Amino acid sequence: MHFKRFLDIKPEISNLFIIFINNKVVYDLNDKTFLLNSSFLNFTNFEFKKIGIAQDNNMNIYAADLSNESFSLSNQGYQSLVEYDLRYLMTILSEKDLGLVGRANQLLHYLNSSKHCGYCGSVMEFDSTEEAMFCKCNNLMIYPKISPCVLALIKKDNQILLARNALFPEGLYSALAGFIEVSETAEETVIREVFEEVSLKVNNINYFASQAWPFPSQLMLAYTCDYESGDIKVDGSEIIDAKWFDIDNLPNIPPNSTLSGRLINSCISDR
Ligand SMILES: [Zn+2]
Numbered sequence: 255m256h257f258k259r260f261l262d263i264k265p266e267i268s269n270l271f272i273i274f275i276n277n278k279v280v281y282d283l284n285d286k287t288f289l290l291n292s293s294f295l296n297f298t299n300f301e302f303k304k305i306g307i308a309q310d311n312n313m314n315i316y317a318a319d320l321s322n323e324s325f326s327l328s329n330q331g332y333q334s335l336v337e338y339d340l341r342y343l344m345t346i347l348s349e350k351d352l353g354l355v356g357r358a359n360q361l362l363h364y365l366n367s368s369k370h371c372g373y374c375g376s377v378m379e380f381d382s383t384e385e386a387m388f389c390k391c392n393n394l395m396i397y398p399k400i401s402p403c404v405l406a407l408i409k410k411d412n413q414i415l416l417a418r419n420a421l422f423p424e425g426l427y428s429a430l431a432g433f434i435e436v437s438e439t440a441e442e443t444v445i446r447e448v449f450e451e452v453s454l455k456v457n458n459i460n461y462f463a464s465q466a467w468p469f470p471s472q473l474m475l476a477y478t479c480d481y482e483s484g485d486i487k488v489d490g491s492e493i494i495d496a497k498w499f500d501i502d503n504l505p506n507i508p509p510n511s512t513l514s515g516r517l518i519n520s521c522i523s524d525r
Contacts, residue, residue, distance in 0.1 A: 255315075255354075259361065259385035259398075260306035263316065268293045270315045272307075272358040273325075278337035279355060280327065288343070288355055289315065294331025298324065305361045308354065317358030319366075340468065344511050352511075356468030363470040364398040371396075400466075402434045402473045406444045407517050408456055410481035410498060414521055416505065417452065417488070417496035427505045428514045429476070430493070444477050452496045453487035456480060462520065465513035476517040 263269065269292045273280040281288045302325075304318040327335040340359055344352055364387075371378055371389035378387040378396065387396040407429040408415040416427035432447035434440060441459045448456050456479040465474045488496050499505060501522055508515040 283334040
C-alpha cells in the first residue's frame, strides 16, 4: 500500500471508500471491514467531500464525508452496515487498519480546515505534484498539520504517578499529557507539563514510543522520567486528581491499543 493524497476520482472503476457520517465510521459487520467497495455502494453522485489517501493493488482508497448526503446504510450492497465511533474502532482494529482509518479521519479534517488561504482568504487549489493545498498569493503550500503531544510517566521507586483528567471516564487514571509548545523540545515539554499539572520536578527523561492519534491530528510521543522533588499539587482544572500508585496495585488504566496503556504496562513488565 502506498500512502498518497489526491482529489481526482474515476467513478467508472472500483474504488475503496472509508465513509464517515457525522464523525462516525461506516463498518460492515459481515465482512468485518471499514473498506467499502464502490461497486456495492449506492451513491447518487460523487459530489460529496472526499480525498484519496492511498493506493493498493490498483485500487484507490478514499476518505469520504457523507454527513449531509442522502446516503442510507440500508440501501447498499452491503447487508450489515453500522456506524462506529473511531475511538471504539481503536479497540477492535489491528494497528495497520487503525493507521489507515485514522489517516482517513485526519485527511478529511485537512480538507475541511484548508479551504481558504490564511494570508489572502482565497479558496485554495489542490496541487497534485506536491499533494497539498496551494495558493498563488505567495506560492504557499499547506500540507496536513500534525500536532505533537507528549505523554509523561513519572517513576519513583516502586511507584508511578497516574492522574485523572477532568474529561476521563469515571475511575480511569493515566499518564500526564500535553501539547508541545512552539520552540520547545519534547523533553522540555515533559518537564514543563509535569510541573504545570502536578507541581513536581522530574529528570532522566527517556523516549519510549510514538503513536498517531487521529482526534483529529496529534502525534503522541511517550516518555518515562524519574521523580526529582516536590509534593503533588494538581492544577484542578485539567487534572482533577493525581496519585502515586504501587506498580502491583494500579487503578483502571487505558487499554493496550493506546500508547498510554502500553507506556504504563511497560513499567509493570520492567519490574
Ligand atoms: Zn493566498
